Amino acid sequence: MIGRQTYFFISLLTVISIFSCRNKEEEVECLPADPTPYTVVIPPFFPPMDIPADNPMTVEGIDLGRFLFWDVQLSADNSISCGACHLPEAAFSDNSQFSVGVNGAVGTRQSMALVNIGWARDYFWDSRAATLEEQIHDPVVNPIEMAETWEDVVSKIEADPIYPPKFLAAFGSTDVTELRMRKAIAQFLRTLISADSNFDKWRRGEYILSESEFRGYELFLKEGGDPEVVVGGEFGADCFHCHVEAGMQFSDYLPHNNGLDAVFTDLGVGGFTGDPLQMGKFKTPTLRNIELSAPYMHDGRFSTLEAVVEHYNSGGQPSETIDPFMKYTSGGLTLSPQSKADIINFLKTLTDTSFVNNPAFHNPHE
Ligand code: HEC
Numbered sequence: 001m002i003g004r005q006t007y008f009f010i011s012l013l014t015v016i017s018i019f020s021c022r023n024k025e026e027e028v029e030c031l032p033a034d035p036t037p038y039t040v041v042i043p044p045f046f047p048p049m050d051i052p053a054d055n056p057m058t059v060e061g062i063d064l065g066r067f068l069f070w071d072v073q074l075s076a077d078n079s080i081s082c083g084a085c086h087l088p089e090a091a092f093s094d095n096s097q098f099s100v101g102v103n104g105a106v107g108t109r110q111s112m113a114l115v116n117i118g119w120a121r122d123y124f125w126d127s128r129a130a131t132l133e134e135q136i137h138d139p140v141v142n143p144i145e146m147a148e149t150w151e152d153v154v155s156k157i158e159a160d161p162i163y164p165p166k167f168l169a170a171f172g173s174t175d176v177t178e179l180r181m182r183k184a185i186a187q188f189l190r191t192l193i194s195a196d197s198n199f200d201k202w203r204r205g206e207y208i209l210s211e212s213e214f215r216g217y218e219l220f221l222k223e224g225g226d227p228e229v230v231v232g233g234e235f236g237a238d239c240f241h242c243h244v245e246a247g248m249q250f251s252d253y254l255p256h257n258n259g260l261d262a263v264f265t266d267l268g269v270g271g272f273t274g275d276p277l278q279m280g281k282f283k284t285p286t287l288r289n290i291e292l293s294a295p296y297m298h299d300g301r302f303s304t305l306e307a308v309v310e311h312y313n314s315g316g317q318p319s320e321t322i323d324p325f326m327k328y329t330s331g332g333l334t335l336s337p338q339s340k341a342d343i344i345n346f347l348k349t350l351t352d353t354s355f356v357n358n359p360a361f362h363n364p365h366e
């Protein structure tokens with residue numbers, strides 16, 4: 001039988017052995033790590049966010065992810081961070097047609113906006129990454145982006161004194177690994193939530209859409225075409241089939257061919273899967289904060305929203321894989337100048353300045 005005193009003594013020894021550290025380096029390891037669970041607040045009318053069971057969000061994980069997202073050490077010559085091509089003021093996209101990577105390398109695709117990315121799926125313009133954790137591997141090693149190896153990144157981050165305590169706080173030990181970095185960055189990306197645009201405020205009853213904005217919204221949701229020519233036509237703009245409002249992201253996140261080209265220079269999803277039925281199809285992007293993330297499309301070919309709406313109004317270029325929702329067969333949408341302006345005014349109600357100005361998302365190294 002263990003007496004009360006002995007029991008107390010054993011407990012004391014255990015406590016001492018947990019907290020006692022011989023040298024400074026071990027001291028960091030010995031601090032008790034207890035990451036604080038972080039609960040995503042789901043905005044009104046948004047569906048739940050799909051968070052992988054093996055990467056629960058924590059305050060410390062998000063903090064680490066933010067430091068890594070903004071760290072130039074992820075690139076070969078320590079010149080660019082993820083944030084260099086995903087700038088807050090551009091809705092975490094880039095206002096140049098093609099972003100410039102390490103050593104001035106220029107790609108062929110426009111940077112994608114990172115807005116409510118936790119609700120998106122099948123990442124990249126060609127939908128090639130199934131999860132965010134998987135997606136984050138790519139930019140580091142991509143020769144036209146950060147052109148670095150994860151091995152080097154691990155060594156650099158290990159050697160930077162700000163990081164061991166952050167890994168300890170987020171993951172319970174100071175070990176720096178690629179997987180932990182990807183998990184932390186994914187946690188940070190899932191906090192990039194935009195839900196305070198005039199459109200959101202209108203849905204919550206805190207804003208009244210102007211007449212033009214409301215007409216634009218209605219056109220957005222109506223079937224395109226003259227009912228005499230197209231079955232079910234409503235003279236609308238027919239945007240909602242692909243940029244679906246349900247879920248509040250204005251995207252179905254599925255690949256479609258929206259009629260940009262008759263002959264494809266970039267094969268899109270087909271280039272990745274080899275499937276002839278997927279040639280020229282690209283992931284449908286969200287339209288949230290679209291006013292801020294020009295230029296538009298996977299190759300940034302349109303510099304204004306006017307040009308985008310003109311593209312859809314024209315009906316687009318016919319091709320084998322063009323989406324049935326593109327009404328080119330009936331000679332375009334025949335929208336009036338006023339209707340085009342209304343659609344653009346509606347799109348601008350999706351701008352959320354409190355999102356882009358949120359200091360919690362900005363560079364913590366500055
Ligand atoms: C040199 C510019 C550049 C850098 C640096 C960069 N990106 Fe990107 N990002 C892009 C481009 C361009 C695309 C689209 C590429 C494609 O589709 O092939 C993209 C796509 C993405 C997407 C997909 C979004 C979606 O909706 O599918 C995510 C997420 C992302 N980047 C996160 C990151 C993270 C995290 C880092 C840092 C580890 C990073 N990016 C670094 C330019 C960059």
Ligand code: HEC
Pocket residue numbers: 113237238239240241242243255256257258260281282283284285286287290293295296297298299308309312313323325326343
């Ligand atoms: C058939 C599905 C479909 C329809 C219909 C459609 N879109 Fe798109 N939209 C897409 C796809 C797919 C892309 C990306 C295409 C690419 O880059 O190759 C896109 C891109 C865009 C972009 C650029 C986004 C960016 O981040 O660069 C805007 C803006 C846009 N669409 C607005 C509209 C509007 C407004 C309408 C209605 C007039 C509309 N779309 C109708 C599928 C569609």
